Every structure is written in C-alpha cells, then in structure tokens.
Amino acid sequence: MNVDYFTDAVSAKGVWILQRFEGRDQPGYVAEQGEVLVAEKVVGFKKIKLGTMENVGSGEVDLPQQEMQTTSAWLTVPPTILARVSPSREELIDGLRAVTYLLHHLAPIFLLCDVRDLGSWLGDTTPAEAGAVATRESTKTRLMNAAEFNPTIYLYDSHAGGIGLAERLFEILPDLLRRGLETLSTCPCAFGCPSCVGPVNEVGRRAKPIAARLLRELIA
Numbered sequence: 323m324n325v326d327y328f329t330d331a332v333s334a335k336g337v338w339i340l341q342r343f344e345g346r347d348q349p350g351y352v353a354e355q356g357e358v359l360v361a362e363k364v365v366g367f368k369k370i371k372l373g374t375m376e377n378v379g380s381g382e383v384d385l386p387q388q389e390m391q392t393t394s395a396w397l398t399v400p401p402t403i404l405a406r407v408s409p410s411r412e413e414l415i416d417g418l419r420a421v422t423y424l425l426h427h428l429a430p431i432f433l434l435c436d437v438r439d440l441g442s443w444l445g446d447t448t449p450a451e452a453g454a455v456a457t458r459e460s461t462k463t464r465l466m467n468a469a470e471f472n473p474t475i476y477l478y479d480s481h482a483g484g485i486g487l488a489e490r491l492f493e494i495l496p497d498l499l500r501r502g503l504e505t506l507s508t509c510p511c512a513f514g515c516p517s518c519v520g521p522v523n524e525v526g527r528r529a530k531p532i533a534a535r536l537l538r539e540l541i542a
C-alpha cells in the first residue's frame with residue numbers, strides 16, 4: 323500500500339506563570355523570565371497529505387493530560403504596539419503565532435540545543451483557569467473574544483524544572499528578535515514556510531507580512 327499522508331497530533335495546551343524571576347521593559351514589549359506550569363494533552367490527530375500538506379482526515383483520541391513545572395522566558399506586547407501593526411485582532415494572532423514559530427525554531431542556534439529542548443505557546447497573561455488546556459483553535463477563539471488582549475509568547479524549557487535555557491533566552495531575546503526579522507526578510511517564500519514563520523496552512527496567508535511588521539516594532 324502506498325501511503326501518501328502522514329499523521330500529526332492535535333494537542334491542547336496551556337501555560338501559566340507561577341513565579342516571575344526577572345523582568346525588563348523594552349520600548350516594544352515586556353520581557354520576563356520565571357517559572358511556569360505547562361499542561362498538554364493530545365486530543366486528536368490529523369492526516370496530512372504529503373506534498374500539498376492539505377488536511378485529508380482527522381480523528382479524536384483520549385490520552386491523559388501531562389503537566390510539568392519548568393522555566394520559561396516570555397514576552398508580552400502592549401496594545402499601543404499592536405495597534406500600530408494591524409487593527410485586526412485575528413491578523414495579529416496569526417502574526418504572533420508566526421513570530422512564535424520563528425523564535426522557537428531560531429533559538430536553538432543561539433542556545434546550541436535541539437528544537438525539541440524548547441516548547442512554545444502563544445497565550446496571554448490572563449489565561450483560563452489553571453490546568454484547563456485548549457487547542458490552537460479554541461485558544462484563538464478565546465483571544466479573539468477576550469476583553470483585554472495581552473498576547474504573550476512563551477518559550478519554555480522542555481525539561482521539567484528547566485536546564486538553564488530560559489535564563490539564556492531572556493538574555494538573548496533582543497538578538498533573537500533581530501535575527502528573526504533577518505531570517506523572515508531573506509526567506510524567498512511568499513506566505514511562510516517551515517524555514518521561517520511556519521507552514522502557510524498553519525499560520526495563514528497574512529501571517530508573514532504581519533510578523534515582519536510586529537518584529538520591526540519589537541526591535542525598534
């Protein structure tokens with residue numbers, strides 16, 4: 323049998339700040355570093371067609387929720403900066419997800435680690451009840467409808483307790499953002515690809531230009 327698809331897990335996740343260790347106010351964002359609770363649960367799977375990457379099927383699974391305490395660096399973008407980038411909250415969420423993907427995939431170059439040593443998540447600083455995980459889609463819906471929109475990009479250490487990656491991330495964040503903009507600007511793709519902001523079918527067609535504008539504001 324010739325299998326022309328691969329299976330990708332659909333997971334629900336949540337990140338909650340437990341303790342702040344350090345913070346830094348930059349003109350474009352607030353960077354912080356501390357301890358977080360990460361909860362994750364695989365809730366289903368998607369069948370993705372090879373080549374075209376289209377979704378050709380899906381299903382649900384019921385697996386136990388995994389929780390761990392670890393260290394994380396995170397950055398929160400204030401409303402004034404967001405307003406300069408786009409009036410559409412949906413575009414901003416797609417752009418922020420693109421930036422999250424980009425930073426997660428670039429950070430290992432600075433930290434000399436594997437991409438799997440880090441986890442990432444776009445959430446906010448006023449999340450749902452602790453331990454209540456949500457899929458990318460339901461998180462997007464929640465962020466779309468939140469009274470206050472304080473999106474936060476989390477980059478966390480995948481090793482329980484942390485092995486020092488979050489502290490380094492907090493230090494290199496300004497360089498990481500600059501390198502992110504460089505990578506995005508020099509990538510020849512039109513709408514995003516796995517080498518820059520992520521596959522277009524995941525982040526959407528507006529994500530790359532919005533991510534570029536966001537990064538310019540964050541670096542400024």
Ligand SMILES: [Zn+2]
Nearest residue numbers: 509511515518
């Ligand atoms: Zn690209």
